[in-house]
Amino acid sequence: MKVDVQSLGTFNQLAHEGAEQATQSMSQMTGIDAAVDVTKISLVDRADIGEELGDDEFVGVQFSFEGALSGETVLVFDQASSDKIVNALMPGAADDPSMARSSVEEIGNIMMSGFIDGWADYLEAAIEHTPPEYIERSGASVLPDAPEASENDQIFVFRSEVEWLDESVSFYIYMLPEYDPLAELMADHADAGDDAIPIEKLEVFNQMTRSGTEKAAENVEMMAGIQTEAEVSQISFAPIEDVPKQVGNDTYVGTVVEFTGTPSGFLLVLFDETSAVTVAEALMPMEVAGEGLTAQHKSAIEELGNIMTSGFVDGWANVLQQSVDHSPPRLVHDMGRAIVDPLAAQLGQHQRHAFIIDSKMKTDEVEFESEIYALPNEAELREALDELLVERADETEADADQIF
Amino acid sequence: MKVYDGSSQTEQTQDADPERIKVGIAEYEVTTSGSVLTTSGLGSCIGVALHDPETGVAGLVHVMLPSADEMDDGNPAKFADTGTELLVDEMEAAGASLRRIEAKIAGGSDMLDFSESGSGIGVRNVEQVRETLDSYGIPIVGEDVGGDHGRSLRLESQSGDLVVKSANQDDTRL
Numbered sequence: 001m002k003v004d005v006q007s008l009g010t011f012n013q014l015a016h017e018g019a020e021q022a023t024q025s026m027s028q029m030t031g032i033d034a035a036v037d038v039t040k041i042s043l044v045d046r047a048d049i050g051e052e053l054g055d056d057e058f059v060g061v062q063f064s065f066e067g068a069l070s071g072e073t074v075l076v077f078d079q080a081s082s083d084k085i086v087n088a089l090m091p092g093a094a095d096d097p098s099m100a101r102s103s104v105e106e107i108g109n110i111m112m113s114g115f116i117d118g119w120a121d122y123l124e125a126a127i128e129h130t131p132p133e134y135i136e137r138s139g140a141s142v143l144p145d146a147p148e149a150s151e152n153d154q155i156f157v158f159r160s161e162v163e164w165l166d167e168s169v170s171f172y173i174y175m176l177p178e179y180d181p182l183a184e185l186m187a188d189h190a191d192a193g194d195d196a197i198p199i200e201k202l203e204v205f206n207q208m209t210r211s212g213t214e215k216a217a218e219n220v221e222m223m224a225g226i227q228t229e230a231e232v233s234q235i236s237f238a239p240i241e242d243v244p245k246q247v248g249n250d251t252y253v254g255t256v257v258e259f260t261g262t263p264s265g266f267l268l269v270l271f272d273e274t275s276a277v278t279v280a281e282a283l284m285p286m287e288v289a290g291e292g293l294t295a296q297h298k299s300a301i302e303e304l305g306n307i308m309t310s311g312f313v314d315g316w317a318n319v320l321q322q323s324v325d326h327s328p329p330r331l332v333h334d335m336g337r338a339i340v341d342p343l344a345a346q347l348g349q350h351q352r353h354a355f356i357i358d359s360k361m362k363t364d365e366v367e368f369e370s371e372i373y374a375l376p377n378e379a380e381l382r383e384a385l386d387e388l389l390v391e392r393a394d395e396t397e398a399d400a401d402q403i404f
Numbered sequence: 405m406k407v408y409d410g411s412s413q414t415e416q417t418q419d420a421d422p423e424r425i426k427v428g429i430a431e432y433e434v435t436t437s438g439s440v441l442t443t444s445g446l447g448s449c450i451g452v453a454l455h456d457p458e459t460g461v462a463g464l465v466h467v468m469l470p471s472a473d474e475m476d477d478g479n480p481a482k483f484a485d486t487g488t489e490l491l492v493d494e495m496e497a498a499g500a501s502l503r504r505i506e507a508k509i510a511g512g513s514d515m516l517d518f519s520e521s522g523s524g525i526g527v528r529n530v531e532q533v534r535e536t537l538d539s540y541g542i543p544i545v546g547e548d549v550g551g552d553h554g555r556s557l558r559l560e561s562q563s564g565d566l567v568v569k570s571a572n573q574d575d576t577r578l
Contacts, residue, residue, distance in 0.1 A: 242429075266518075335444070337445025338554020341445055341447030342516040
């Protein structure tokens with residue numbers, strides 16, 4: 001299977017329009033004015049799907065769909081959001097479990113019909129769907145089983161997040177299409193094929209990102225004694241103006257480098273403020289005087305960010321058989337989106353969409369979470385992948401431990 | 405990207421807080437109903453806030469890159485030149501008068517600019533917005549641009565005040 005940038009762009013637009021339709025249906029019924037915040041296509045490891053849902057409780061509806069595209073899709077609300085929507089439909093209904101349930105079913109059904117119809121219209125093909133099934137589960141278990149992905153363990157997921165103005169409620173739409181019909185559709189919508197990327201190569205990239213994150217996590221353990229887990233890595237594709245939204249609006253601390261070579265781009269290592277203090281203090285030999293994030297904390301973060309970056313970039317260079325240099329790290333301490341915005345703008349001078357490679361590590365023992373993002377130049381990433389021999393990719397897959 | 409008029413908030417009570425409308429990256433909003441327009445996470449991006457004090461028509465656009473000429477892209481709100489032009493047009497369509505419109509601008513930071521030669525995107529964004537506003541004769545009556553930090557904005561359309569927030573500094577009211 002090959003995917004090209006144009007068909008990824010088209011499919012992203014489709015998912016976005018589907019989500020817009022679903023949102024409009026909801027706004028009409030409830031009077032709640034909402035806007036689609038993020039839509040992206042990601043290639044994710046089966047095991048990692050839904051990681052961002054955490055342990056929260058969700059309710060929603062699940063469908064199977066079949067036709068031009070086949071697979072499973074869910075629309076889920078967190079509990080607070082569902083209460084708000086249910087009450088907007090029928091005041092007081094949220095207190096009555098059976099009324100709450102039927103309201104969620106009703107609105108879920110209408111929203112998802114809009115979503116699926118949007119796709120079918122665009123594809124000028126029929127997509128049938130089953131009646132909605134009400135679901136009520138926690139975290140990632142709310143998602144349907146991922147389809148069998150014949151030779152590989154990575155699947156495409158379409159995700160949309162919708163936010164209300166007061167930022168207190170949101171819902172997610174996940175669409176997990178089966179591999180073969182999607183591949184066929186993408187091939188149909190592909191351009192002449194000049195910029196097509198064999199999907200296997202994107203998967204290799206994901207694996208290398210994962211290995212890089214593991215290496216970075218080892219460094220964190222070695223230096224700070226914090227053992228991390230749940231490394232998630234994925235490669236996503238989104239319009240350039242949606243790139244800053246991948247990061248939350250909270251304040252982050254971390255490092256940013258520009259890397260050069262093929263591909264060039266930017267690499268960010270970000271910690272939320274609490275995690276930054278935790279990890280910095282674990283790195284420092286003695287207690288720090290002063291509250292919050294001091295200059296000493298920041299210099300420890302800078303050092304750690306540098307080491308995590310090096311592990312990552314070295315891994316890429318090995319796989320790609322290209323030298324990848326990077327600038328000295330720049331320390332950042334600012335609003336998440338404002339950190340990413342200038343980087344997206346710099347890429348945006350040459351491209352309308354961007355690949356976002358992201359990876360996360362965390363631990364339950366202490367307050368610690370770190371996110372790593374790579375934003376490669378799109379054309380150069382394609383070039384690099386083009387030169388990446390799949391045989392070599394197989395080799396490096398086996399060699400991953402030695403490489404890092 | 406809608407124009408919000410009085411009818412969009414019929415369900416709101418008179419004494420409620422004004423409606424808040426979020427403006428995303430490469431998006432704009434115009435209000436005629438006293439709403440508060442907000443946008444967040446401006447790095448090198450720039451927020452252009454326009455206000456007609458007499459009619460209370462106000463608008464905010466969050467642009468990302470200097471000029472639409474440099475790219476083949478269908479979204480005018482993404483660029484400093486076409487985004488500003490679009491906002492002026494929409495303000496006029498909503499009843500604002502070009503003679504009265506005043507501008508306040510914020511953003512255009514130099515943070516994380518890795519370009520080695522020439523001006524960074526933040527600087528060019530600011531220059532382009534100034535040039536486009538000047539071509540309409542719209543005065544800039546308040547600004548907080550440049551520097552090396554991010555900003556979030558809140559345009560209070562009733563007064564035309566633009567509140568600039570940043571992660572590590574106190575709020576500024578323009």
